[in-house]
Amino acid sequence: MIDNTKTSVSIRNLSLSFGSVQVLQEMNLDVKYGEFIVLLGPSGCGKSTLLNCIAGLLDVTGGQIYISGKNVTWEEPKDRGIGMVFQSYALYPQMTVRKNLSFGLRVAGLPREEIDKRVKRASEMLQIEPLLDRKPANLSGGQRQRVAIGRALVRDVDVFLFDEPLSNLDAKLRADLRVEIKRLHQRLENTMIYVTHDQIEAMTLADRIAIMRDGIIQQLDTPHEIYNRPVNLFVAGFIGSPAMNFIKGDLKSRTFVADGVTLPIDHYAFQPGNEALNANAILGVRPEHVLVGEAANAVPVNFESEIEIVEPMGSDTIAWARIGTQEFTFRADAELNLEPGQKIRLGFDPARASVFDAASGERI
Amino acid sequence: MTDASASERQESGTARYVRQLFTRNISAKIAATPMIVTVLVIFIGCTLWTIYYSFTNSRLLPTGTFVGLDQYTRLFGTSRWNVSVWNLIWYGVFSLSFTLVIGFLLAVLMDQKIRFESAFRTIMLYPFALSFIVTGLVWQWIMNPTLGLQGTMRNLGFDWFTFDWIARSDMVIYALLIAGLWQGTGFMMVLMLAGLRGVDEEIWKASRVDGIPTWRTYLFIVLPMMRGVLVTAVVLAGSGIVRLYDLVVALTRGGPGISSEVPAKYVYDYMFTAGNIGQGLAASTMMLLTVMIIIIPWAYLEFGGRGKKS
Amino acid sequence: MSNPATLSTNVALDAVKTDITLDGPHGPRPKPFFTPRRIILYSILFVACLYYLFPLYVMITTSFKTMPEIRFGNIFAPPIEFTGEAWSKAWSSACTGLTCQGLSPGFWNSIKILIPSVIISTAVAAVNGYGLVNWKFKGSEIFFAVLIFGSFIPYQVMLYPLVMLTREMGIFGTIPAVIMVHTIFGMPILTLLFRNYFASLPPELFKAARVDGAGFWRIFFEVMLPMSLPIVVVALILQVTGIWNDFLFGVVFAGTQNLPMTVQLNNIVNSAQGTPEYNVNMAATMLTGLVPLIVYFVSGRLFVRGVAAGAVKG
Structure with a gap:
């Protein structure tokens, strides 16, 4: 059993249902002090719902929530020691930035000097001092989100909750603010729980990522592990762009046979106990792990294929070919000047691939 | 643990x-x-x-004993009530169809990218801001047979001109209709115009590219898409019609004779003037029944179906 | 360069080039203003406007005429002998069935009914709408559904029980009774209005305020209300015109001392004895219609928004 006093946020058997719809199912999650956790998943997977439960904005149907060792399952949001940043910024439109930042502190009845001090500190940290007397309507999207972060900052809390904070921003601003949030985390060293559907945000920000689907955490691990060793087909398919190639076939004594093509996968790191498994299986290969041309001959698995479609992306090229009759995508250097119809040698290292049980979808 | x-x-x-x-x-x-x-x-x-x-024989005070359906039997045996009901039906049918048709036509005209749109709208809608009492009294004056519109036209030499509906028991209901339409069609126009404007612009682009005549687009494409607004319009107009009271009081006082009586006035008169509460309550219960017959199917269609889907 | 698509486009362009001349249609398409279609369109609208404007014209001209001029029988003619006598008589000395004080007592009664009714009904509905959106409790949606459903019940059905209720409360025949009735019957539509408005605001605002620790009233007064000015104005317009124009509740609940202007107007015109003075009648009618007309012309687009918003269900 995990000692609840040693974790920043602990979720115990949490479940939530709206009528007959189960949104969260018997969920358990432990977040360490100072950890940056990203909840990642497709829309409707329950990630925002979980965050709202942690914030106390939704009542749970079962289970418990601990924050800093205290059972807060029935506490009001204000008493949980959390700050929250929303996707739509949720700035009070009729209040100036200063009033927005200080609203919570005024509600709590803090003395004036203390309020001023905290507002000053937060606005310095986020470089929004010149904006303090403006109304939200006169701010840009990026500025608004800074203010929204500032509103969580002034509360001086242990846990920050982010609900898709960057989704309403354009690509460039999103990248800028991503770095800003990372910097903030490094400086404040408090716990952050961050909901997003953007895997780049998840990979770049997280200490650990929790991949969710249908109210269940599929995998909770470091970005590196999630990318390289996905526990099931869903995680494997969700992470990575372009998506991982899934090749259907049979696993028989450490060889993978797909449509008559035999792929020796001796180097594959099986899950303990699965080394001798024979089953219908799916072989997952990331397009960026495919070697092209001469280089393909250096790896254990290689084969000849014809290119069907080419998508130049500038820095590199995504191309579609086939392995047997099954589609196979790979990423190649743009300098290779691939053309449709061209025959080419492709290969990959099974050690970097993933093998899944076709029936259960679990990693073998 | x-x-x-x-x-x-x-x-x-x-x-x-x-x-x-x-x-x-x-x-x-x-x-x-x-x-x-x-x-x-x-x-x-x-x-x-x-x-x-409404099932008691209460007269001056609601203390009567239970008499079953007596009040209702008496109600439908009273010629004034039967006249009231028929008046409401006629007025309702005409008023509903005319307000909807005129409202829609005006809205379509207003939708033709015309100049001075807001001036036209202001003129058409202002009667809606006025009370039924004001509406009734103005039209009572206009319809005055000797000094109103009819008298004026005859004085100007148009001897054949006749506009004495307010004094004729067979035509008085149309007098009510004219005043009612004057007051309410502008509002219907605004409602329908909002509905027209709510239709996706691309529908119009598509029909223009396909070469469909404008009137066909309005009638067969846009009108069915405005279902929500139309239902609202019917419900609003309908519940307004059942309540019809002030206009009658101001314009005709129910006359000539009892020829323009309506149920709402019957209820009021029996409750507060004639001191026959049981009769008034039975009449008002009949009004409730009428509204329920209109509303319940609508509510079922609107919300019952939606409830099943979600 | 060996791209076949580019190639074919070039060929096509070459073929067309030979037909291109500077004659024929160029620049903006001419748009004649007086097409037959436009003429018909404006004619119909113009005739419609005559129908809508005629009563207003008649009301105004008649009110400024003298009685002999009216008896001459030309409703179209503008007043020859322009006089405001009818107006002053309508205001201060026209006779209802009982007294001869004109409309002025009715005007002040209406004001006394109007101001508190508008404020109370709007305030109650605003709180209702806010509660329904942000503080749902078990059954709140059902109460709201019944409330909306109740707005279709004819007033006559609830009239007598309400008379008894206000009598029990000791306010029957006084202005508080009228205020109460207006608050009750204004509640469905106004609550709907506020509920839809508050539901259209981003729910995150409410969540953020809760995280900030604000409670029911604090969020209402400091976050929601300052944002709801447009809808408050719409509600005020709706209520000012609606309550001013009311006849039924005034005549039933106000008591003879407090009759609102509409009731007094009807009494002046319809229950006065002696020869009818049409100029006074029309002046009185004008006077009664003036308040909602001013609200209408001043508020303009907001009035339209108000009636449309009141009509469109959520």
Whole structure:
């Protein structure tokens, strides 16, 4: 059993249902002090719902929530020691930035000097001092989100909750603010729980990522592990762009046979106990792990294929070919000047691939 | 561990229930009291009271004894009530169809990217801001047979001109209609125009590219897409028609004779002037029944179906 | 360069080039203003406007005429002898069935009914709408549904029980009774209005305020209300015109001392004895219609928004 006093946020058997719809199912999650956790998943997977439960904005149907060792399952949001940043910024439109930042502190009845001090500190940290007397309507999207972060900052809390904070921003601003949030985390060293559907945000920000689907955490691990060793087909398919190639076939004594093509996968790191498994299986290969041309001959698995479609992306090229009759995508250097119809040698290292049980979808 | 936490959960579950019932969001519950009281006491309580006492022989005070359907038998044996009902039906049919058709036509005309749109709208809608009493009295004056429109036209030499509906028991209902349409069509126009403007611009682009005539687009494509607005319009116009009272009081006082009486006036007169409460309550219950016959199918279509889907 | 698509486009362009001349249609398409279609369109609208404007014209001209001029029988003619006598008589000395004080007592009664009714009904509905959106409790949606459903019940059905209720409360025949009735019957539509408005605001605002620790009233007064100015104005317009124009509740609940202007107007015109003075009648009618007309012309687009918003269900 995990000692609840040693974790920043602990979720115990949490479940939530709206009528007959189960949104969260018997969920358990432990977040360490100072950890940056990203909840990642497709829309409707329950990630925002979980965050709202942690914030106390939704009542749970079962289970418990601990924050800093205290059972807060029935506490009001204000008493949980959390700050929250929303996707739509949720700035009070009729209040100036200063009033927005200080609203919570005024509600709590803090003395004036203390309020001023905290507002000053937060606005310095986020470089929004010149904006303090403006109304939200006169701010840009990026500025608004800074203010929204500032509103969580002034509360001086242990846990920050982010609900898709960057989704309403354009690509460039999103990248800028991503770095800003990372910097903030490094400086404040408090716990952050961050909901997003953007895997780049998840990979770049997280200490650990929790991949969710249908109210269940599929995998909770470091970005590196999630990318390289996905526990099931869903995680494997969700992470990575372009998506991982899934090749259907049979696993028989450490060889993978797909449509008559035999792929020796001796180097594959099986899950303990699965080394001798024979089953219908799916072989997952990331397009960026495919070697092209001469280089393909250096790896254990290689084969000849014809290119069907080419998508130049500038820095590199995504191309579609086939392995047997099954589609196979790979990423190649743009300098290779691939053309449709061209025959080419492709290969990959099974050690970097993933093998899944076709029936259960679990990693073998 | 499992046992302990389970029993703890159960125990606090009860406590939580009690807490939620009384103290949680207490301000929200206090704030909701006016609405809850209105719903329970007025809309439900008073309605049930009326239905119950419509089965009694109450006269000056609601103290009578239970007499079954007597009041209703008497009601439908009273010629004034039967005239009222027929008047309401005729007025209702004409008023509903004319307001909808005229409202839609005006809205289509207004939708032709015309100049001075807001001036036209201002002129068409202003009667809606006026009370039925004002409306009724103005039209009473215009329809005055000797000094109003008819008299004027005859004085100007048009001897054949006749506009004496207000004084003729067979035509007085159309006099009501003219005044009612004057007051309400502008509002229908605004409602329909909002509906027209709510239709996706690309529908118009598509029909233009496909070469479909404008009138066909309005009639066969846009009109069916405005279903929501049309339903609202019918419900609003319908419930307004059932309540028709002020206009009659101001324009005709129910006359000539009883030829322009309406149910709402019957109810008022029996309750507050004739001192026959049981009769008034029975009449008002019939009004309620009429509205329910209109509203319940609509509510079922609108909300029953939606409830199933979600 | 060996791209076949580019190639074919070039060929096509070459083929077309030979037909291109500077004659024929160029620049903006001419748009004649007086097409037959436009003429018909404006004619119909113009005739419609005559129908809508005629009563207003008649009301105004008649009110400024003298009685002999009216008896001459030309409703179209503008007043020859322009006089405001009818107006002053309508205001201060026209006779209802009982007294001869004109409309002025009715005007002040209406004001006394109007101001508190508008404020109370709007305030109650605003709180209702806010509660329904942000502080749902078990059954709140059902109460709201019944409330909306109740707005279709004819007033006559609830009239007598309400008379008894106000009598029990000791306010029957006084202005508080009228205020109460207006608050009750204004509640469905106004609550709907506020509920839809508050539901259209981003729910995150409410969540953020809760995280900030604000409670029911604090969020209402400091976050929601300052944002709801447009809808408050719409509600005020709706209520000012609606309550001013009311006849039924005034005549039933106000009591003879407090009759609102509409009731007094009807009494002046319809229950006065002696020869009818049409100029006074029309002046009185004008006077009664003036308040909602001013509200209408001043508020303009907001009035349209108000009636449309009131009509469109959520």
